Amino acid sequence: xxxKIACLFVVVLLMSCGSSKKYSKTSKSKHTTSKRTVQTKKQxxxxxxxxxxxxxxxxxxxxTVYTDVVFAYIxxxxxxxxxxxxxxxxxxxxxxxxxxxxxxAGRGDLAKRSNNHFGIKCHTGWEGEKxxxxxxxxxxxxRKYKDPAESYRDHALFLTGRSRYASLFELDxxxxxxxxxxxxxxxxxxxxxxxxxxxxxIEKYNLHQYDSEVLGNRYTPFDNAAKPVIxxxxxxxxxxxxxxxxxxxxxSKKFNITVEDLKKKNKLSDNTLSIGQKLIVK
Numbered sequence: 001x002x003x004k005i006a007c008l009f010v011v012v013l014l015m016s017c018g019s020s021k022k023y024s025k026t027s028k029s030k031h032t033t034s035k036r037t038v039q040t041k042k043q044x045x046x047x048x049x050x051x052x053x054x055x056x057x058x059x060x061x062x063x064t065v066y067t068d069v070v071f072a073y074i075x076x077x078x079x080x081x082x083x084x085x086x087x088x089x090x091x092x093x094x095x096x097x098x099x100x101x102x103x104x105a106g107r108g109d110l111a112k113r114s115n116n117h118f119g120i121k122c123h124t125g126w127e128g129e130k131x132x133x134x135x136x137x138x139x140x141x142x143r144k145y146k147d148p149a150e151s152y153r154d155h156a157l158f159l160t161g162r163s164r165y166a167s168l169f170e171l172d173x174x175x176x177x178x179x180x181x182x183x184x185x186x187x188x189x190x191x192x193x194x195x196x197x198x199x200x201x202i203e204k205y206n207l208h209q210y211d212s213e214v215l216g217n218r219y220t221p222f223d224n225a226a227k228p229v230i231x232x233x234x235x236x237x238x239x240x241x242x243x244x245x246x247x248x249x250x251x252s253k254k255f256n257i258t259v260e261d262l263k264k265k266n267k268l269s270d271n272t273l274s275i276g277q278k279l280i281v282k
Contacts, residue, residue, distance in 0.1 A: 006018035048168050053226070055105070059191070060119040060135050060142075065102025065245075067226050070205060073105040073244025076253075078210055080152045084216045086158040089169055093176045094183070095155065097201040106148070106247045109133065112271050114144035115249075118155040119189075136190060147259050148249045176202050238282040242273045255281040 005214050052057055056064045074096055081092035081099075085196070102119040103111035109156035110116050114131040122130055122141035129144035145151045159165045171178045180202075203222050212219035240251065248271045252259045259271070265280045273279075 023199070038107050057108070057197075058102050058103045059102045059104070059108070059189075060133060061104060061109045063108045065107050068248050069107065069245035070100060070105045070201075071226075072243075073100060073103075073247070074205060074207070076106070076247060077148070077152065080141040080149060082210050082214050084152060084156045085173070085211070088160050089173065090156060090159060091176055092214060093202045093209075094198065094209035095152070095178045096205075096207050096210065097176075097180070097198040098183075099152070100201050100205075101197055102150075105245075106249075110142060111148075114142060115148050115151050115271070116142050116145060117148050117151045118156065118158075120151075120158055141226070147252075150246070159176040174208070174215055174217060176208055176211065223250055238280055240277060240279050240281045242275060244275050245271065247271070248273060251279065251281070257281070269275055 016243050054064050055066050055067055055070055056062065077096060078092070079098060081095040083090040084090060085097055099117045102108075103117040106117070107113075110119065110131070113133075114129075116131070119135070120143050121135075122143055126143055128199050130141050131144045132139040133142050134140070135142075143151075143154065145154065159168065165183075165188075168179060168186065170180045173183060177195075177199055180198040183189065183198070184192070184194045191197070206221045206225045209219045209221065211217070240255070244253070248259055248268075249264060251273075252262045255262075262268075262279065262281070268278075
């Protein structure tokens with residue numbers, strides 16, 4: 001009887017030990033799985049900021065820039081665009097979208113060589129300076145300007161002074177889609193995707209907000225629009241360090257000097273700048 005009790009005690013003890021080991025092993029397995037899940041989440045988190053997304057523009061030349069360069073361009077020319085909207089009746093959103101596309105946000109070859117931000121060709125009657133650039137045909141004649149502001153004004157005069165664009169001015173000033181399609185229909189560009197490109201820039205960068213500011217309308221931003229980037233500025237004494245997206249024209253306005261004077265002070269042969277470049281501004 002005593003032997004039976006002893007055997008039964010041993011069997012119970014062994015079963016208890018086996019159950020404990022099995023539970024411990026299961027617990028360890030769960031911990032390992034949880035740890036692996038955390039590591040996977042870390043690996044899928046991208047360190048790259050979405051504000052450094054690139055934007056490729058194909059018009060008078062193919063130009064690739066970062067979105068912060070586009071935002072800097074908009075900041076440089078939004079007031080001119082709004083002023084032209086008030087004076088000439090062209091939506092500021094359309095003006096800026098065309099400027100972004102045609103000039104590569106100020107970084108395209110034609111814009112840098114001639115301050116031509118709208119791809120306007122010489123045409124009959126043009127008596128100003130000229131440059132030659134490959135476009136629909138080799139070495140076509142394009143207008144050359146002293147600074148981008150002159151290009152913006154000529155763009156407004158170009159649209160208002162030609163009868164083929166007259167139908168545009170019958171459209172609502174806040175209907176940027178109709179204006180984009182109307183420009184293509186009137187023959188401003190040969191690219192069949194021209195309206196689509198303009199509309200994309202307007203909605204991606206919320207350019208219609210400037211139409212609303214001029215018209216006094218309520219502005220509703222697009223949910224999937226790019227996030228604005230603040231461009232830092234640095235000045236030490238008479239020297240200024242060029243920041244991402246800045247143009248020679250924008251810097252000249254910032255320090256109230258002409259582009260030509262800025263180029264002479266720094267012995268520059270053209271308008272090309274590089275990030276971090278030191279310029280004498282006084």
